[in-house]
Amino acid sequence: MTSYNKDTDAIQHSPALSSETSSQLDDTYEAYKNNQTADVDLVEAKKTLRKIDFRILPILFFTYLLQYLDKNGINYASAFGLQEGTNLKGQDYSWLGSIFYFGYLAGQYPGSYLLQRLPMAKFLGFCTLGWGVILMTTPACHNFAGMAANRFLLGLFEATVNPGFVLIISMWYTSAEQPLRLGAYYCTNGIATMFGGLIGYAVGHIKSGLPRWMYVFLIFGSASTVMGIVILLFLPDLPTTAKFLTERQRGIAVNRVSGNRQGVKNKHFKVYQAWQTLYDPKTWILFVMATGAQIPNSALTTFSSMIIKSFGVDTLGTQYLQIPGGAVQFVSLLVGSYICTHWPNSRCLTMTVANIICIIGASLLVALPSNNKWGRLVALWMCYFQGLGFSMSLTIVSSNIAGYTKKQLTGAALFTGYCVGNIIGPQTFKSSEAPGYKSAYIAMLIGYSVKLIAVLVLFAYMWSINKKRDRESASGVQLTDEETKAAVEAGMHDVTEIDNKGFRYIL
Numbered sequence: 001m002t003s004y005n006k007d008t009d010a011i012q013h014s015p016a017l018s019s020e021t022s023s024q025l026d027d028t029y030e031a032y033k034n035n036q037t038a039d040v041d042l043v044e045a046k047k048t049l050r051k052i053d054f055r056i057l058p059i060l061f062f063t064y065l066l067q068y069l070d071k072n073g074i075n076y077a078s079a080f081g082l083q084e085g086t087n088l089k090g091q092d093y094s095w096l097g098s099i100f101y102f103g104y105l106a107g108q109y110p111g112s113y114l115l116q117r118l119p120m121a122k123f124l125g126f127c128t129l130g131w132g133v134i135l136m137t138t139p140a141c142h143n144f145a146g147m148a149a150n151r152f153l154l155g156l157f158e159a160t161v162n163p164g165f166v167l168i169i170s171m172w173y174t175s176a177e178q179p180l181r182l183g184a185y186y187c188t189n190g191i192a193t194m195f196g197g198l199i200g201y202a203v204g205h206i207k208s209g210l211p212r213w214m215y216v217f218l219i220f221g222s223a224s225t226v227m228g229i230v231i232l233l234f235l236p237d238l239p240t241t242a243k244f245l246t247e248r249q250r251g252i253a254v255n256r257v258s259g260n261r262q263g264v265k266n267k268h269f270k271v272y273q274a275w276q277t278l279y280d281p282k283t284w285i286l287f288v289m290a291t292g293a294q295i296p297n298s299a300l301t302t303f304s305s306m307i308i309k310s311f312g313v314d315t316l317g318t319q320y321l322q323i324p325g326g327a328v329q330f331v332s333l334l335v336g337s338y339i340c341t342h343w344p345n346s347r348c349l350t351m352t353v354a355n356i357i358c359i360i361g362a363s364l365l366v367a368l369p370s371n372n373k374w375g376r377l378v379a380l381w382m383c384y385f386q387g388l389g390f391s392m393s394l395t396i397v398s399s400n401i402a403g404y405t406k407k408q409l410t411g412a413a414l415f416t417g418y419c420v421g422n423i424i425g426p427q428t429f430k431s432s433e434a435p436g437y438k439s440a441y442i443a444m445l446i447g448y449s450v451k452l453i454a455v456l457v458l459f460a461y462m463w464s465i466n467k468k469r470d471r472e473s474a475s476g477v478q479l480t481d482e483e484t485k486a487a488v489e490a491g492m493h494d495v496t497e498i499d500n501k502g503f504r505y506i507l
Contacts, residue, residue, distance in 0.1 A: 023266075023268035023270070023494075024266075024268075024493050024494050025266075025492070025493060025494070026263040026264050026265065026266055026491075026492045026493070026494060027238060027240075027264065027265045027266060027267055028238060028239060028240045028254045028263075028264040028265065029492055031239075031240045031250060031251050031254045032251075032254050032255060032258050032264075032492050034251060035248075035251030035252065035254065035255050036255065040252055040255070044252065045252060045256070047249075048245065048249045048252045048253055048256075049177075049256075051244060051245060051249065052172055052173075052245075052253060053181075055234070055235075055236075055242075055244050056168065056172055056235070057181060057184055057185065059230065059231060059234060059235050060165055060168065060169075060184075060185040061184065061185045061188055062188075062227055062230075063124075063128060063161065063165075063185075063227050063231065064161065064165065064185045064186065064188045064189075065188035065191060065192050065195070066128075066220065066223055066224045066227055067128075067131070067158050067161050067224070068188060068189050068192040069192045069195070069199075069220050070131060070132075070135050070154065070158070070220050070221070070224055071100055071154065071155070071158060071301075072192070072301045073135065073138070073216050073217050073220050074093070074096055074097070074151075075301055075303070075304060075305050076199065076200040076203070076216050076305070077213035077214075077216040077217065078093065078213075078305050078306065079200060079204070079305045079309075079315050079318050080200075080203060080204060080211070080212035080213040080216070080315075081211055081212065081213050082213040085142070085211050085213055085214075086141055086142055086143060086144065086146070086147050087142065087143050087144065088144055088147070089144075090431055091427075091430075091431055092144045092147075094426040094427060094429050094430075094431070095144075095148065095426070096144075096147055096148065096151050096426075097298050097301075097303070097422075097425070097426030098422070098423045098424075098425075098426045098427060099148050099151045099152050099155070100151045100152070100154060100155040100422075101155055101418075101419040101422040101423045102152060102155065102419075102423065103151065103152035103153060103154065103155025103156040103157075103158075103159070104155035104156070104158060104159045104415075104418075104419050104422075105155075105159075105416060105419035105420075105423070106152075106155075106156055106159075107155065107156040107157070107158075107159030107160065108159050108163070108412045108415050108416055108419065109409075109412050111127075111159045111160040111163065111164075111412075112163055112408045112409065112411060112412040113269065113408070114160075115160060115163065115164050115167060115408060116265075116266075116267055116269060116404060116405065116408050117267055117269070119237040120164060120167065120168065120237050120238075120265075121231060121232075121235040121236060121237045122232060122237065123160065123164075124160060124161070124164050124231055124235070125228050125229070125231035125232035125235065126228070126232070127157050127158075127160045127161070127228075128157075128161075128224060128225075128227055128228035128231055129224075129225055129228030129229070129232075130157040130228075131154055131157035131158050131224060132221050132222070132223070132224030132225030132226075132227070132228055133221070133225060134150060134153050134154050134157060134221075135154060135217050135220055135221030135224060136217060136218055136221030136222060136225070137150065137221075138150050138214075138217035138221070139210065139214035139217055139218065159415075162394075162415055162418070163408065163411040163412060163415055165182075165185065166182075166394050166397050166398050166411050167265075167398075167407070167408065167411070169181055169182050169398050170257075170260070170262065170397075170398040170399070170407070171238070171239065171257065171264050171265055172239065172253065172257065173257070174256055174257060174259060174260060175260050175398075175399040175506055176341060176344065177341065178341075178395050178398050178399055179336075179337045179340035179341045179347065179391075179392065179395050180337045180338060180340075180341040182337065182391055182394060182395055182398065183333045183334060183336065183337025183338075183391055184334075184337070186333055186337075186387065186391040186394070187329070187330045187333035187334055187337075187387075189326075189329055189330075189333070189387050190325075190326040190327060190328070190329030190330030190331070190332075190333060190384070190387065191326065191330055192326070193300075193304075193322055193323070193325055193326025193329060193384075194322070194323045194326035194327060194330070195326075198320075198323070199216070199219065200216070200305075201316060201320055203215050203216060203219075204315065204316050238264065238265060239253035239254050239257070239264065240254065258488050258491065258492055259488060260399070260402075260491065261402060261487045261488055261490065261491035261497075261500060261502065261503050262401070262402040262403075262407070262491045262497075263402070263404065263491045263492050263493075263494055264492075265404060266404040266405075266494045267404075268405075268494075269405050270403070270405045270494070273403045273404075273405035273406040273409070273496055274405060274406075274409055276403070276406055276496055276498055277405075277406050277409040277410055277413065280406075280410070280498065281461055282396075282400070282401070282410070282458065282461065282462075283409075283410055283413045284413075285454050285457055285458045285461070286393060286396060286397070286410065286413065286414045286417070286458070287413050287414060287416065287417040288417065288450065288451075288454045289393055289414075289417070289451050289454040289455060289458070290390070290393065290414045290415065290416075290417030290418045290420075290421060291417040291418075291420045291421040291424075291447075291450070292421065292446075292447045292448065292449075292450035292451035292454060293386060293389060293390050293393070293418075293421060293447065293448075293451045294390075294417070294418050294419075294420075294421025294422045294425065294447070295421045295422075295424050295425045295428070295443055295444065295446070295447030296358070296362065296383060296386065296425065296443070296444035296447045296448060297386070297421065297422055297425055298422065298425035298426045298428075298429065298440075299380070299383065299425070299429075299440060299441075299444055300325065300380075300383060300384060300386070303426070303429050303437075303440070304318075304322055304325070304380075305318040305322070306318075306429075306434075306435075307380060307437065308321050308322065308377070308380070309435070310434070310435030310436070310437070311373045311376055311377060312373055313373075321377065324377075324381050325380065325381045325383075325384045326384070328381050328382070328384040328385065329384040329385070329387040329388075332354065332384070332385050332387065332388045333387055333388050333391060336350045336354065336388040336391075336392065337388075337391070340392060340395070344506065345506060345507040346507075347392045347395060347396070347506065347507060348392075348455055348456075348458065348459035348507050350388065350389075350392055351388075351389040351392045351393065351455045352452065352455055352456065354385040354386065354388040354389040354392075355385075355386070355389050355448055355451055355452045355455065356452065357382055357385040358382065358383050358385050358386045358389070358448045359445065359448045359449060359452065360379075360382060361379045361380065361381075361382030361383040361385075362379075362383060362441060362444040362445040362448055363445055364376070364378075364379035364382070365379045365380065365383075365441040365444065365445075366438070366441045366442055366445055370436060383444065386448070389451065389455075393414065393455075394414075395506075396458070397410055397411045397414060399506045400462065400497065400505045400506055401496075401497060402491055402495065402496050402497040402500060402503060403494055403495060403496030403497070403498075403499075404494055405494075406496050406497075421447065424443075425440075425443070425447075428440040428442075428443040459507060462505035462507055463505075463507055465505065466504050466505055466507070469501055469503075469504065472501070473501075479502055479504075483501075483502050484502060486502055487500055487501075487502025487503060488502075490502065491503075
């Protein structure tokens with residue numbers, strides 16, 4: 001493959017394919033070549049896809065549901081005496097929200113490297129087991145130091161889930177199928193908000209036994225431990241090792257995904273792809289997007305009970321009034337994912353619309369008087385559209401980044417921004433400003449505005465490169481059949497999207 005030079009002069013390019021080694025070949029390359037010329041009818045392809053959906057998506061769905069509940073357990077527990085039971089003072093609770101993401105940040109790059117080098121499903125299964133056990137030990141913490149250590153370790157073990165699931169989606173699904181499948185598990189953020197509120201409401205009626213805040217961690221931790229075992233038993237590491245598929249269906253699964261021009265998986269870490277990640281503008285745009293998106297996140301997770309309580313709601317009300325916000329997130333994710341699946345190149349547009357709604361909600365939180373309880377509640381619920389925008393940014397990694405080392409490092413960069421935003425966010429909730437939290441609402445508005453600008457810049461950058469590559473193709477308009485086949489083959493040789501001139505970004 002010749003190097004793509006004009007728009008990426010500063011970026012180091014892939015080694016020539018003529019000097020290929022086994023490290024350049026995809027881990028599923030043999031299955032790809034053996035089935036490349038096989039005739040597959042539409043019925044057989046749909047049957048294979050259904051089997052993949054029924055095995056992969058339920059595992060992603062329930063695991064993601066639990067990790068969201070687990071990391072936000074302190075939000076539900078805060079309504080039932082967590083601060084008093086663990087002797088938290090002043091900004092201690094805010095720091096617990098940030099410390100989780102220090103652990104998440106510390107685990108990001110080592111976790112991404114291990115996801116590439118190790119059998120992915122096994123690694124994710126053991127991480128899930130680990131965080132379930134850690135969560136169940138939370139009731140043993142009786143001071144800030146103990147809670148801080150617990151939260152750091154929880155973040156360290158949960159750091160693999162988000163980037164790991166993005167890689168799994170790109171491993172099993174075509175680019176067109178990815179938004180709906182990613183939305184299918186990411187919508188559990190909304191379900192968790194509703195379900196967690198119901199759990200919190202139920203825990204609120206426990207009148208005997210342990211302090212009520214402890215039950216939150218025991219219930220969620222036990223469920224995650226069971227889920228870790230399920231992952232180890234039932235989630236395959238690769239399409240070629242999937243026992244629930246026949247040998248022919250494994251070949252079909254690989255060939256379906258080869259059309260993404262990204263390959264399936266390559267376990268060999270490539271230094272030149274690490275340099276490309278560093279110099280690629282998309283990496284830094286995604287970092288800024290994630291940081292801006294997640295600064296407001298603590299208002300919808302760690303502090304949502306406190307915010308709703310500040311509107312003059314009783315303790316049980318702080319739990320069930322989180323349910324509408326969860327419903328907004330759930331419905332918006334499914335509708336937005338459906339739109340992006342059935343209308344190609346609508347992902348950046350969907351992110352833009354969702355972000356504008358969030359900006360309106362944050363503006364209302366800043367501007368509305370404190371006695372306008374229902375207006376402020378609706379404004380808070382509008383901000384739950386942010387889940388749709390962030391989920392679509394994950395599909396930018398799964399669909400628009402090629403070269404496995406580059407893909408996992410770009411994902412790590414995005415989630416580094418995710419961590420930075422979530423570390424900053426809780427610190428904007430100053431105990432001295434309670435219950436008004438004016439600084440936090442202003443920070444939410446700034447975060448959403450920064451993300452909106454980054455989305456528009458990313459769209460313009462990818463659109464301009466697509467147009468330039470179309471002009472430079474043999475036809476001068478679009479890829480010929482030969483160029484398309486060469487682009488697919490390059491993807492199975494772990495060529496990055498920067499070097500593969502047949503690659504086109506999905507907008």
